[in-house]
Amino acid sequence: MSQIFDKQSKGIDSEQLVTWLLRIATYLIILAFVLIIGRIIVRGAPVLAKEGISFITQSPDILYCFYDQDGKYHRLGSQEYRDFKTANPDGLKLYELSANYSGGGIFGPLMGTLILIGICIVFAMTIGIAASVFLSEYSKRGPLIRMIRLAIINLAGVPSVVFGLFGFAFFCYFIPVITKTTPVERSIFFTQLPDWMASLLGAEQLYLSCQGWGSSILAAGCTLACMVLPIIITACEESLRAVPQGFRDASLSLGATQWQTIGKSVLPYALPGMLTASVLGLLRVSGETAPIMYTGAFAQCQLPWEGLREENWFWRITEFFQRGCEALPYHIYSVSAKIPQTEIVRPMQDGSVLVFMLIMLALATTSVVLRIRIRKKLKW
Amino acid sequence: MSKQDKKSKEPKPKATERIDTSSDGARHLNEALLDVQKLSFSYDMGKTDTLKKISLEIPKQKVTAFIGPSGCGKSTLLRCFNRMNDTIPTARITHGNVKIMGADIYGPKVDPIRLRKQVGMVFQKSNPFPKSIYENVAFGLRIAGERKKSVLDEAVEKSLKGAALWDEVKDRLGESALGLSGGQQQRLCIARTIAVEPEVILMDEPCSALDPIATAVVEELITKLREDFTVVIVTHNMQQATRVSDHTAFFYLGELIEYDTTQQLFTNPSIKQTEDYISGRFG
Ligand SMILES: Nc1ncnc2c1ncn2[C@@H]1O[C@H](COP(=O)(O)OP(=O)(O)OP(=O)(O)O)[C@@H](O)[C@H]1O
Ligand SMILES: [Mg+2]
Numbered sequence: 001m002s003q004i005f006d007k008q009s010k011g012i013d014s015e016q017l018v019t020w021l022l023r024i025a026t027y028l029i030i031l032a033f034v035l036i037i038g039r040i041i042v043r044g045a046p047v048l049a050k051e052g053i054s055f056i057t058q059s060p061d062i063l064y065c066f067y068d069q070d071g072k073y074h075r076l077g078s079q080e081y082r083d084f085k086t087a088n089p090d091g092l093k094l095y096e097l098s099a100n101y102s103g104g105g106i107f108g109p110l111m112g113t114l115i116l117i118g119i120c121i122v123f124a125m126t127i128g129i130a131a132s133v134f135l136s137e138y139s140k141r142g143p144l145i146r147m148i149r150l151a152i153i154n155l156a157g158v159p160s161v162v163f164g165l166f167g168f169a170f171f172c173y174f175i176p177v178i179t180k181t182t183p184v185e186r187s188i189f190f191t192q193l194p195d196w197m198a199s200l201l202g203a204e205q206l207y208l209s210c211q212g213w214g215s216s217i218l219a220a221g222c223t224l225a226c227m228v229l230p231i232i233i234t235a236c237e238e239s240l241r242a243v244p245q246g247f248r249d250a251s252l253s254l255g256a257t258q259w260q261t262i263g264k265s266v267l268p269y270a271l272p273g274m275l276t277a278s279v280l281g282l283l284r285v286s287g288e289t290a291p292i293m294y295t296g297a298f299a300q301c302q303l304p305w306e307g308l309r310e311e312n313w314f315w316r317i318t319e320f321f322q323r324g325c326e327a328l329p330y331h332i333y334s335v336s337a338k339i340p341q342t343e344i345v346r347p348m349q350d351g352s353v354l355v356f357m358l359i360m361l362a363l364a365t366t367s368v369v370l371r372i373r374i375r376k377k378l379k380w
Numbered sequence: 381m382s383k384q385d386k387k388s389k390e391p392k393p394k395a396t397e398r399i400d401t402s403s404d405g406a407r408h409l410n411e412a413l414l415d416v417q418k419l420s421f422s423y424d425m426g427k428t429d430t431l432k433k434i435s436l437e438i439p440k441q442k443v444t445a446f447i448g449p450s451g452c453g454k455s456t457l458l459r460c461f462n463r464m465n466d467t468i469p470t471a472r473i474t475h476g477n478v479k480i481m482g483a484d485i486y487g488p489k490v491d492p493i494r495l496r497k498q499v500g501m502v503f504q505k506s507n508p509f510p511k512s513i514y515e516n517v518a519f520g521l522r523i524a525g526e527r528k529k530s531v532l533d534e535a536v537e538k539s540l541k542g543a544a545l546w547d548e549v550k551d552r553l554g555e556s557a558l559g560l561s562g563g564q565q566q567r568l569c570i571a572r573t574i575a576v577e578p579e580v581i582l583m584d585e586p587c588s589a590l591d592p593i594a595t596a597v598v599e600e601l602i603t604k605l606r607e608d609f610t611v612v613i614v615t616h617n618m619q620q621a622t623r624v625s626d627h628t629a630f631f632y633l634g635e636l637i638e639y640d641t642t643q644q645l646f647t648n649p650s651i652k653q654t655e656d657y658i659s660g661r662f663g
Contacts, residue, residue, distance in 0.1 A: 140469040246507030250569070253462060254520035254576055255497035264523065265509060 037357070044354025047347045055105040055351055060301050060331065063103030065344045066096035075344070077103040100339050101299055101331065102348040106355060108303050112217070112325035115304055116296075117286045119221025119321075120228065125278060127225070128232030132274075135233070136240040137262055156230035161290040167223025168294040173212040175219075177322075180315065186210040202312040217304065218321040220296025224285045231281035232274075239273030240266060276371035283360050283367075289329040297330035299338065328356050412437035413580060413610045414461060418476035421453075421460055426474045430456050432634045433475065438580075438627075443602060443611040445621040445642065448631035449657065454614040457631070458582045461485075461612065462499035463492040480579070497524070500578035504585040506565040508557035508572070513540075513549050516557045516568055520576035535575050542608075543571035544601050563594025567601065574609065581605060583613040587620065599624050618658055622646050630654045 048055055061077040068074060069092040076084060084091075139145045176188065180203035189208040198204055213219045243266050251265035252258070285291070304325040310316045336349050414437070421431035431453045438444050446454040456465070460478055463485065465471040477484045485495055497520070508516050515522075517536045526532060536553070540546040545567045549560070557568055566586055573581055583602070587595040602624045605611050615621050621628050622642055629639040630653075638645060638654040649655045 244507065246503060246505060247509060248467075249464065249501075249503060250507045250509065250572070251519070251523075252467065253464060253496055253501035253503075254523065254572065255493055256520075256523045257493050260523050264519075269510065 040350070040354050040357055043350040044357075047351035048354060051105065051347075051351065056110065056355065057107050058105035059108040059303060060101040060106065060326070060348075061104035062098060062100055062301075063344055063348075064096065064098045066093040068092060068094075075103075097342050097344050099342060099345045101301070101335050102339070102345045104301075106328065106331060106352050108301065109326045109328045109331035109352070110355075110359075112297070112304055112327040113286060113329070115217055115325065116221050116224060116292065116327055117282060119217060120224040120282060120286065121278075123222055123225035124228045124232050124282070128229055128278065129236055129274060131229075132233050132236035132240060133262060133267070136237045137258070137266065152230045152233055155226075156234070159290075160227060160285075160288045163223055163227045164291040164294040167219055167226065167291060171213055171219035171222050172215055172295055174210055175212050176208050176210050177213055178318070179207045179209050179211075180205065181207075201314050203315075213322050215294075215298070215324045216296050216322040217325050218296070220292040220324070220327075223291045223295045224288070227288070227291055228278070228281045228285045231284070232278045235277030235281060236270070236274045239270040239277060242273060243269045272374040273371065276367040276374070279367040280364060283363055287329055287356070287360060289333045292327055293330055293333070296324045297327045298324045299331070299334040300324075300326050302326075328352065332356065411440045413440040413481060414438040414612075415479040415482070416457075416476070417479070419457075419460065419473065419478060420475035421456060421465070422472050422474045423456075423468065423470060425470050426472050429474060430634050431460070434631075434634075434636045435476075436629055436636055436639050438610065438612060440610050441606055441608075442626040443606050443613060443624050445625035445628045446612065446614045446631060447616070447618065447621055447628060447657070448637075450616075452631040453634045454631055455584050458501075458584055458612060458614055461580065461582055462496045462501055464496075464501065466492055497576050498578050499580045499582060500573035500576060502566070502569050502573055502581060502583040502586050504588055506562065506569050506589065508560070508565050508568050510556060510558055512554045513557050513560070513568060514553040517571050517575050519572060524576070539571040539575035540568075542574050542605075543567045544597065544604070545571055561594070563590050563597060566590060566594070566598060570598075570601065570605075574605070578609065580610045580612065583611065585614050585616065588616065595620070618646070630657060632657070 061079075062081075064074070064076045064078070064081040066074055068088070074084065135145070135148070180201070187207045187209045191206050193201065193204060193206060247265045247269065248261055251261040256264065289297075304323070305320060308316050308319050308323075310319045332349070332352050335345055335352065339345065416434055416436050416438075419431055419434045420429045422429050434457060446457065448454055459465045460473070461480075473486055477486055479485065480495075480498065484490070485499075509519065511519075514536055517539050518526075518532045521532055521535055526535075537546065537550075540549060545564060548564060549568075557565065560568060566589075570581075570586070586602075587598050590598065599620060602611055602613065606626075613621075613625065625642045627640065628642045628645045630637045630645065630649075630651075632653055638649060638651045640650070645654065646658055649658065
């Protein structure tokens, strides 16, 4: 009994030591957070303050920086630079520096990323929801289903660059595509169009050709979709499993078919969870550079919908989807690794990173808040 | 009554006759609605039988209670009656059959969806959908394709009245069913079940999550349901069985030990195991 009161105070005992080690490990997370996020904010905020809204509404441009003969410093986009030159045909330009993609703003890349996310959502959500409904509601246990689950788990662990190369090989160079021009030797099917369709599509024949979609937003979006699919399937299955078995039992016992049960008593309650969980997955892949740099993203100043050449609406749409575009992560990669690094590139780097991070943060927060709200509302 | 002669080994026929003289004579007395013949059931593809050669007849417009210790297969048998076990991939009927009004419900031509409209079920844990009270009751009709508002309104009112819930909820039909008390929720589930006008209502421990007052209300409801429906109820509460049921079946380890009128079974059980169980000596 008396031993209880025998606590020896010999400075730091092992218990305290462990507590402190754990504590430091935890604090390191905050440190990393502050270092990363803090640095981005500290460096990016002044850029945004200076450029204002035009940083988001303008597309990237070539940037020219120089001192004129009066010692005045100029930062000009390509158009302004040309104007300056015509205004001062033989004006002196000292210390002139120029950098691609570093002027203007990030409107193009932003739109490109949104389009990629959109394509990715359409493909990943439809396939993901369908697969998860099958896995959790219909499939029976068996070797095939076990293999599918194993595949899903493994797919989630595949490095993003492998997805990129897969997308490059499959979507850009193999997947069948409908064309009107005589394709190369890969044509597998062709049909003569009836007159009304020919005039509608402005083409005599249609070919189905295994020539791939080329380096395009469709290929890039689908590659991203392949990458989130495992995340989405897992998240959707979890949401489905969170729907009480009682709902299914009640529905079935009232004479509903299994499909009615899923449609009316399971999916509506799982959908909010599915959506929010999937958004988080989508955000993660939409920040990836590797899968899109092989499949559809390239540095350019054009907007995704600018400079379409086809006249016919149908071919215009296909042209749009079969063209590459600039995306934010790739834009960041371009300005920070692909072009010569001078000090005039810095503002573009810092600003892009900050905007990108803010968007991701905002979307992630919204989805989490939404989930909490819906959880509260749909409590059972 | 040749069917009953075949099973004269079991102590049931005499009793059925005895009790029915007291009830109203207008209906088809003694008619067996559900007829279970030597039913064996397995959860694991027939390796072990959870139910072993169970034979019993459930009379029309009566309340039949299933009692027995936990795990003896009461719920399993109940779920055989509306083929809810179909959802378990490894579950099998290994022997015998179940007939409803003479037709085998596991026959090749039977549509389990339509069967379940005839044989409704109320679950142990009340499971209203997180929808409005109205939509909960209308659910069965809606999935059956009923769209007319007037028909739905009428059915909802009738069912809620039938479940003795109408007066409590008639002013808030549009509110979420999850706002109801436990007892009200369970009665809502009963209303939802009777809205599709089944022949049989299966109830698996419908009162086990309710307080005594709510239980009394539901019990009263069950005795009233007997006028229109055939009720099979699983209960762990012997008093409840004596209060609400006309017949009682006692199960033990997947076997039907004794089946008799409730009065007979509880006052004068013919088998030792039954006596031990109802007097609380095991189980
Ligand atoms: N889905 C299932 N899969 C496999 N075995 C099951 C399943 N459901 C029940 N069992 C088993 O079947 C046996 C009978 O279960 P059942 O639920 O019918 O018992 P019960 O009499 O209703 O018990 P309780 O009074 O506890 O509800 C038990 O041994 C149980 O473990
Ligand atoms: Mg049970």
